[in-house]
Amino acid sequence: MEKRVLIAIVLSFLILILYQAFFIKKQPEPAIPPESITGIERKPEQKSAEKELLSPLATPEERVGAEEERDLQPISAQAEEEIRIETSLYQAVWSNRGGVLKSWRLREHTDENKEDLDLVSGRSSELDMYPFSLRTDDSSFDSTINSALFEFSSLKLDLGGGRSGELRFQYADDKGTRVEKILTFQDGKYDFDVIINVWKHGQKIDFHAIWGPGIGNPTEAELKSRFGGARGVAVFPPPARPKKDRLEERKFMPIKQWQNLIAKKQNDFYFVQWAAYEDNYFTALFLTSPEKASASFHREGPEENPYFFLSMSSPHKVYIGPKDFDTLSEFGYGAKKLIRFGFFGVISEILLRAGKSIHKLIPNRGIGIIILTFLIKIVFFPLTYSGMRSMSKMQELQPKIKALKAKYKKAKQDIGQRRKMNEETMKLYKQHGVNPAGGCLPMIIQIPVFWGFFRLLVVAIEFRHSPFIFWIKDLSVKDPFFVTPILMGITQFISQKMTPTSADPTQARMMLMMPVIMTIFFMNFQSGLVLYWLTNNILQIGQQYIMNRIRQKKKRESHGKKRKK
Numbered sequence: 102m103e104k105r106v107l108i109a110i111v112l113s114f115l116i117l118i119l120y121q122a123f124f125i126k127k128q129p130e131p132a133i134p135p136e137s138i139t140g141i142e143r144k145p146e147q148k149s150a151e152k153e154l155l156s157p158l159a160t161p162e163e164r165v166g167a168e169e170e171r172d173l174q175p176i177s178a179q180a181e182e183e184i185r186i187e188t189s190l191y192q193a194v195w196s197n198r199g200g201v202l203k204s205w206r207l208r209e210h211t212d213e214n215k216e217d218l219d220l221v222s223g224r225s226s227e228l229d230m231y232p233f234s235l236r237t238d239d240s241s242f243d244s245t246i247n248s249a250l251f252e253f254s255s256l257k258l259d260l261g262g263g264r265s266g267e268l269r270f271q272y273a274d275d276k277g278t279r280v281e282k283i284l285t286f287q288d289g290k291y292d293f294d295v296i297i298n299v300w301k302h303g304q305k306i307d308f309h310a311i312w313g314p315g316i317g318n319p320t321e322a323e324l325k326s327r328f329g330g331a332r333g334v335a336v337f338p339p340p341a342r343p344k345k346d347r348l349e350e351r352k353f354m355p356i357k358q359w360q361n362l363i364a365k366k367q368n369d370f371y372f373v374q375w376a377a378y379e380d381n382y383f384t385a386l387f388l389t390s391p392e393k394a395s396a397s398f399h400r401e402g403p404e405e406n407p408y409f410f411l412s413m414s415s416p417h418k419v420y421i422g423p424k425d426f427d428t429l430s431e432f433g434y435g436a437k438k439l440i441r442f443g444f445f446g447v448i449s450e451i452l453l454r455a456g457k458s459i460h461k462l463i464p465n466r467g468i469g470i471i472i473l474t475f476l477i478k479i480v481f482f483p484l485t486y487s488g489m490r491s492m493s494k495m496q497e498l499q500p501k502i503k504a505l506k507a508k509y510k511k512a513k514q515d516i517g518q519r520r521k522m523n524e525e526t527m528k529l530y531k532q533h534g535v536n537p538a539g540g541c542l543p544m545i546i547q548i549p550v551f552w553g554f555f556r557l558l559v560v561a562i563e564f565r566h567s568p569f570i571f572w573i574k575d576l577s578v579k580d581p582f583f584v585t586p587i588l589m590g591i592t593q594f595i596s597q598k599m600t601p602t603s604a605d606p607t608q609a610r611m612m613l614m615m616p617v618i619m620t621i622f623f624m625n626f627q628s629g630l631v632l633y634w635l636t637n638n639i640l641q642i643g644q645q646y647i648m649n650r651i652r653q654k655k656k657r658e659s660h661g662k663k664r665k666k
Contacts (some may be wrong), residue, residue, distance in 0.1 A: 133660045161263050176273040177251040184268060188260045189421070192217070199247040200282045201231035202269035206422050210383075211566065213323055220383055222312045227403065233386070234311040235280070235299065236412055242301060246272065246280050260288040277303035291422030297415070309397065312385045313410030315350065316378045326578045328559045328627065332380040334398040336370045336433055338391070346370060348398045354405045368398045375434055378411045379424065382562040384439055386420040387413040396631055423562045426453060440560050448553030453561055460563070466576055467569025470629055474636040476552060482644075484546060489648045492600060494535045501529060536544060551634070555647055558627040569632065576629035583624055585631040590620030592638035599645040 178197050186193040194204035198423075203225070208219040224232045234247045242244035251270040258266040273279040279300040281489040286293045299308045300641065315332055333349035348368065353359045362368050370376065377386035387396075397415045420432055428589040429436040442449035459469040478485070506512070509522040558564050562578045573584055580586060610659035623631050 105581070127128060140143065148656075154617040165656050174273065175275050176252050176271050176279075178295055181250060182253070182256065184253055184255065185257045186260065186266075186268065186286055187258065188286065190289065190637075191288075195252045195268065195270075195284075196231070197253045197270060199231070199234055199282070200251045200253075200272075201233045201247070203231055207383075207422065210423060210562075212318065213320055218383075219319065220317050220385065222313065222315045223318050224408060228314065230311065230313075230401075230408075230410075232312045233282070235297070236309045236311055237299070237301070237306060239301070242278070245278065246299070249274075249280070251280070252280070258286065260286055261379070263288050266585050274442065277301065291428065292418055292420040295419055307414060307506060308416050309395075309412035310387065310416055311410055312378050312387065314408035316380055316385055316400075316526055317383060319380070327381060328555075330401060331423050331441075333378070333381050333409070334376060334396075335384075335394055335439055336373050337438060338370075339375055350409050353409075354407065359400055359407075362530060370396045375436070376411055376413050377436075379439055381423055381560055382565050383422065384420070384424050385411075386436060386439070387411070387416040388420070388434060389416050390415060423595045426450075427457075443552070443556040445549045445553045445556070447629060448549055449557045449561075451555050452550075452553055453563070455519050456557075456561075456563065465569065466564060467573065467629070467632060470576070471636050474633050474642065478637065478640045478644075481546060485641075486648075488544075489600075489645065491535060493652055495649070496535060498529060498533060498535065502526060505529070517615045547637075551630075554629055554633050555626070564627075564629055567629075569628065571598045571657040573628050576632070577627050579625050580628040585628055586620050586626075589623055589631055589635040589638060590616045592635060592642060593619055596638050596641045596645060599649065653660065 121538075135330050138370040181196060181198045183203065184195045184197065186195070192204070192206045192208065193202065194649055195201065196203050202221060205220045206221065208217055210218045212218045221232060230247075234243075236243055249272045251272045253271075254267065254269040258268060260266050265285060268284045268286070271280070277300065279298075281296075281298050283296040284293055285295075295310075297308070297310065298372055299306055319332075332351070333347060336346045348362070371394070372391050373389070373394050373396050374391045375388045377384045379385075393414070397412045399410050399412065400407045400412065412594055420429075420436065422428070424440050426437060429439060455473055455476070456469050457465070459472050460466060463469055463472070484609055505522055505525055509515075509518045510517040513520045558577050561577075565575070567576045568574045569576055572584065573580060594613070597613055597616060619634075623634065
């Protein structure tokens with residue numbers, strides 16, 4: 102039975118490594134008029150432009166007439182300016198050249214330099230293509246509108262205290278080209294409302310808004326230090342078609358792989374509810390109307406180091422921020438599916454919710470993992486206790502089982518003898534109330550929990566940059582000095598030695614190799630996962646010690662009774 106457990110555990114870890122190697126790969130509140138928002142600076146030309154905006158009190162006839170008159174007049178700014186949006190969650194920088202996003206820095210999350218994390222890639226400047234650039238079927242027209250100097254409504258929006266505000270970009274020329282972008286932000290939310298309209302030669306046309314290249318600015322060292330550092334596009338269809346699609350950058354880095362994708366027409370998606378550019382922890386999600394929506398994953402630039410983009414038709418709401426489970430659940434539209442918990446997702450979700458509850462009482466997430474492991478051990482104690490009893494009884498039955506093997510020496514060659522030996526062995530188990538699979542069950546049950554913990558530490562942003570003690574500054578990456586994996590291997594060896602075994606000497610020696618194998622496996626696993634297994638081993642040693650003491654006491658009592666007789 103120990104041999105089967107050994108095979109099951111080794112196969113589980115091999116699947117884990119192979120999986121990483123090959124596959125990881127509400128209505129908005131009314132906007133407060135800009136005039137009512139404190140901290141807004143305007144230039145004289147912007148004030149005059151605001152006076153030209155249509156009055157909300159005008160009659161429909163007056164509005165139509167005013168719009169027609171305005172459409173005939175060119176609208177543009179004199180110089181390039183940067184517009185800043187300040188909220189409690191992020192600081193955004195927009196440019197009136199093209200009405201694009203140049204920076205989106207999260208205040209509650211930092212990069213490797215301990216600075217506010219910017220989700221706009223620094224590579225945008227290399228191609229001079231920033232998020233919210235527009236794409237149509239006319240490249241020269243695209244060049245014109247993406248390089249145009251838009252007139253804008255405000256130079257700065259300071260949205261503290263839960264306030265909301267609106268930023269308008271407008272551009273028009275005398276050839277019938279006109280573009281307007283209306284963005285409505287609210288403090289305390291990562292999402293904002295978007296209205297974009299494009300006219301060409303006086304006719305309204307379809308367009309795609311761009312996000313990219315990629316998301317954020319992770320270093321090579323950061324990508325290597327994290328499991329499943331997948332970056333790419335996720336697409337989610339309407340509820341009637343719940344199957345989602347994902348395309349990852351690294352899978353299509355080789356030009357041949359990309360050409361295969363294009364040939365199969367698998368980089369375009371239609372009738373989608375939303376599309377998002379994502380990595381493990383952050384996303385830029387574009388929500389649209391499924392009836393007429395389309396999204397595309399496209400690539401530009403040199404073959405050896407290409408740029409990847411997401412383009413989305415007519416988005417009306419955009420979320421740019423962390424893949425926090427509660428935040429995405431509140432956002433709705435199935436956005437929480439961006440968090441890839443994996444096959445045992447239900448277990449990961451339960452662990453995440455339990456971890457959040459513990460974190461409210463104890464802010465150290467490492468200690469939270471220890472407490473959570475202890476609680477898991479309590480939940481599975483009946484199974485563990487049953488397994489320990491089965492292993493103990495199996496060990497006591499070994500002399501009788503060896504006698505049966507000696508009785509049926511030719512069982513390996515003779516099918517009849519083998520059948521008789523198996524029947525007598527099972528009869529022996531039944532007489533003594535032993536379940537031969539009982540000792541394996543606790544270990545098998547732990548595999549889904551282990552996998553759930555593993556995936557949780559891969560994708561849960563709560564553990565990103567979350568310290569434990571001293572040298573462990575981030576529970577989502579490996580222990581830099583391999584202290585916890587070595588301690589884990591030592592405790593695994595002690596636990597193995599203390600556990601009763603029914604195996605023959607050869608199998609017993611094989612089982613003692615397991616701590617060495619697991620230590621090697623765990624060297625590069627997240628320190629949080631190693632902490633879970635280390636804590637589990639320590640608790641197992643304590644349980645086994647108590648069980649061994651009880652077993653020895655029962656033996657002494659039974660021997661004492663026999664002597665009295």
